[in-house]
Amino acid sequence: MPEAEMTELVQHTVEEALLGGPRRYTRTQVAEQSGVPEAESRRLWTALGFPANQDAEVDYTQIDVTAVTNFRSMRVVAESDIRQQAAAARTMGQGMARLAEWQADLVLAEIKARAAAGDPAIALEERVRAATESTMASIEQLQSYVWRRHLAAAVARSNETKGGGSTRTLAVGFADMVGFTRLTRHLHPDELSTLLEAFESTTTSAITDNGGWVIKNVGDEVMFAAETAQDAAYIALAIQESTMLVGGTPELRVAFAYGEVLQRFGDVYGSVVNIAARLTGVARPGNVLIDDAAADALHDHPDFAIRHLRSVRVRGFNRLRPHRLRQA
DSSP: OOHHHHHHHHHHHHHHHHHTSSOOBOHHHHHHHHOOOHHHHHHHHHHTTOOOOOTTSOOBOHHHHHHHHHHHHSHHHHTSOHHHHHHHHHHHHHHHHHHHHHHHHHHHHHHHHHHHTSOTTSOHHHHHHHHHHHHHHHHHHHHHHHHHHHHHHHHHHOOSOOTTOEEEEEEEEEEEETTHHHHHTTOOHHHHHHHHHHHHHHHHHHHHHTTOEEEEEETTEEEEEESSHHHHHHHHHHHHHHHHHSTTOOOEEEEEEEEEEEEETTEEESHHHHHHHHHHHHOOTTOEEEOHHHHHHHTTOTTEEEEEOOOEEETTEEEEOOEEEEEO
């Protein structure tokens, strides 16, 4: 079978396996069966990141009906307004969309490899279907495991607030590569991929090994959080140290601030976040800067040496006083 036809067969088989069968419902029918008004289901659908096709278009399966029903059956969701429901759906959709974009080629390649290695006496369509089912089962099991472990860790850090947002006292920091924009102009895509992999792996290890968690990676920058200024200090110093051990990785600027933040759908907001970002921007390569609150929390800790620097003017802050953090 030609490669194009093979790909089309695999894509069709994967879609039916993932969606639980062929598309057979319109949006109106989904609303009728789930008991969720059509306008609300449409808004939740688009919030998840899917195109809002015509209401009369047959584009849905039973899993769509079940998903809408289950989503609205959650007590916290049912008690919130449609704006909060859409925000929750949007956050979930964005996370899953990024994961799916990365997995798509991997899944198709795995299915093709398993189908090709199957018994040639069995029809190709059957081999593709069997390979699809086994691959989906493996990936689903792995995703469920990773999600459960992350959820267990998040629950342990949680202060039992609702998903709409809450305030917490955290240390929030950033680490970014110096000269990344200039550097990328001269790198082959394979070299750029290797560089980003080295940066993300070393920073993630330094963050998680020292009690923190990654909030997000954005190109040449990682944003992290920790429950205490002490944990954040260990993280920041470990990031700088680990990066120096990886050959070819650019120098980093690292900074963090400590205080009350708004935690909303897995991200954090507020003045503490802005201060950490501004400190990162003024930090010299290879250094770690912290704010007043973090310096106060660490001033008598035996593992750290803090040097108070001259105040600086940055966007949004007339007088921002940085402090350089080093190992004692």
